[in-house]
Amino acid sequence: MHPLLPTQQSLPLFNVAASRRIEARALLHTPDLMARAGLAVAKLALALRRGPGPIWIVCGPGNNGGDGRVAEQLLTRHGVGTHIAATPPEQPALVIDALLGLGLNRAPSADMAATITAMQACGAPILAVDLPSGLLADTGQAAGNCAVRADHTLALLTLKPGLLTGEGRAHTGQLWFDDLGVTPDEPPTALLLGPPTRPDRRPTSHKGSHGEVLVVGGAPGMQGAARLAARAALACGAGRVYVDLLDLAADEVADPVRPELMRGRLSRLPQAVGVVGCGAGHGIAHDMPGLLHTLPRLVIDADALNAIAADADLQDAVRRRPPASTVLTPHPLEAARLLACDVASIQCDRLAAATELARQLRCTVVLKGSGSVVASPGECPALSGSGGPALATAGSGDVLAGWLGGLWAQQPDAPAHAIACQGVEAHGRAGEVPGVLCAGDLIDRLAHWP
Numbered sequence: 454m455h456p457l458l459p460t461q462q463s464l465p466l467f468n469v470a471a472s473r474r475i476e477a478r479a480l481l482h483t484p485d486l487m488a489r490a491g492l493a494v495a496k497l498a499l500a501l502r503r504g505p506g507p508i509w510i511v512c513g514p515g516n517n518g519g520d521g522r523v524a525e526q527l528l529t530r531h532g533v534g535t536h537i538a539a540t541p542p543e544q545p546a547l548v549i550d551a552l553l554g555l556g557l558n559r560a561p562s563a564d565m566a567a568t569i570t571a572m573q574a575c576g577a578p579i580l581a582v583d584l585p586s587g588l589l590a591d592t593g594q595a596a597g598n599c600a601v602r603a604d605h606t607l608a609l610l611t612l613k614p615g616l617l618t619g620e621g622r623a624h625t626g627q628l629w630f631d632d633l634g635v636t637p638d639e640p641p642t643a644l645l646l647g648p649p650t651r652p653d654r655r656p657t658s659h660k661g662s663h664g665e666v667l668v669v670g671g672a673p674g675m676q677g678a679a680r681l682a683a684r685a686a687l688a689c690g691a692g693r694v695y696v697d698l699l700d701l702a703a704d705e706v707a708d709p710v711r712p713e714l715m716r717g718r719l720s721r722l723p724q725a726v727g728v729v730g731c732g733a734g735h736g737i738a739h740d741m742p743g744l745l746h747t748l749p750r751l752v753i754d755a756d757a758l759n760a761i762a763a764d765a766d767l768q769d770a771v772r773r774r775p776p777a778s779t780v781l782t783p784h785p786l787e788a789a790r791l792l793a794c795d796v797a798s799i800q801c802d803r804l805a806a807a808t809e810l811a812r813q814l815r816c817t818v819v820l821k822g823s824g825s826v827v828a829s830p831g832e833c834p835a836l837s838g839s840g841g842p843a844l845a846t847a848g849s850g851d852v853l854a855g856w857l858g859g860l861w862a863q864q865p866d867a868p869a870h871a872i873a874c875q876g877v878e879a880h881g882r883a884g885e886v887p888g889v890l891c892a893g894d895l896i897d898r899l900a901h902w903p
């Protein structure tokens with residue numbers, strides 16, 4: 454068994470309802486699912502335990518607890534000390550959290566909350582069975598703000614989206630997966646993104662083969678955002694990258710650090726991929742009708758999103774664009790403005806929020822944050838399992854927008870959804886470093902990825 458992330462391929466995700474259906478059908482021909490689950494848990498527990506102490510197994514009232522009890526029998530048979538109880542033994546070598554899994558349907562009771570606190574405090578690593586107890590499988594939210602923070606989670610039968618988005622990654626720890634020998638017999642409710650790909654560069658290609666990007670943004674004092682987006686598009690391989698910095702004097706260069714970047718205007722570049730909004734301030738609202746009407750492919754970020762949120766005519770203009778020609782890249786607050794709700798409403802179900810926004814504005818939506826979501830009309834939503842806190846820095850969103858623009862310039866026939874999936878996963882994987890990654894360094898890592 455291997456840790457699941459980073460994945461070598463795209464993987465299907467199933468919400469609670471789909472997992473239940475798959476389980477019910479599988480049980481008809483594979484009645485020993487719980488035995489298989491318990492065996493998988495016991496094997497992983499043996500590999501993860503630290504020290505000679507007993508393995509503390511915390512079993513709940515349902516089948517999640519059943520998995521824990523099967524694991525306990527197998528470990529005991531193997532000569533390993535175990536302790537099944539709600540309170541810890543002396544110096545446990547590992548905790549197996551089999552309190553609550555897929556059946557979680559309310560905030561943990563006071564007794565369960567006390568057990569969760571004890572698991573957390575006992576000092577041993579925690580292996581969660583299927584889901585960290587208290588974590589909602591569909592959304593990655595902690596029911597009642599009380600959920601186990603596991604060091605490892607072994608997902609069983611299906612992978613659930615809540616392990617990967619919202620608060621999920623903070624509770625799951627290292628993710629493992631055992632399908633228990635069952636092949637899902639229905640379509641996934643979401644996809645976990647696989648390794649990103651880079652556009653091919655033919656030996657005979659020249660800069661004209663790799664498209665044009667026009668970055669529009671960078672109001673006074675915020676020009677760095679537009680320049681970061683432009684540098685990212687350039688590093689991605691776009692043939693020519695232009696910046697239209699709002700209010701820049703006519704004789705100033707586009708970017709003193711990157712002489713490859715050129716000044717440009719919409720009127721001269723009607724076929725470019727537009728990357729609009731980075732550091733743009735309120736002034737971008739004035740340019741939005743022309744940009745939305747003219748450019749065949751658009752990545753819309755930051756202040757351009759706020760302009761759209763504030764103007765019903767701009768929302769209509771987004772809806773009227775050709776299918777698969779527009780990507781919006783909101784963070785949760787921008788998404789909340791676009792959906793006229795608050796951030797908590799977005800975060801409590803990120804997959805649903807991104808899907809609803811994509812439906813309302815008929816475009817592709819990248820909802821940023823831990824477990825970025827890519828949603829488009831008619832497409833199965835995708836989740837990224839990559840990225841981390843190193844990306845929580847100023848400018849990393851600008852880099853994403855520019856990178857998407859660079860990818861699209863080189864693949865003009867690709868639909869918005871495919872570009873968004875490629876770009877989000879590349880951005881996330883390049884951002885997996887300890888500590889903090891400045892946006893400029895992120896561009897370097899992306900450029901040399903993989």
Ligand SMILES: NC(=O)C1=CN([C@@H]2O[C@H](COP(=O)(O)OP(=O)(O)OC[C@H]3O[C@@H](n4cnc5c(N)ncnc54)[C@H](O)[C@@H]3O)[C@@H](O)[C@H]2O)[C@@H](O)CC1
Nearest residue numbers: 486490515516517553554555556557558559560561562583
């Ligand atoms: N049926 C099978 O053969 C298999 C079951 N599996 C395991 O079974 C789990 C699902 O089992 P269940 O459907 O029994 O669900 P759970 O074991 O997650 O829990 C259901 C029970 O917990 C109670 N409960 C829910 N929320 C509670 C709360 N906040 N406080 C106190 N009690 C609460 C419910 O009333 C119910 O009694 C999966 O997560 C997985 O671990 C898998 O191993 C696959 C095979």
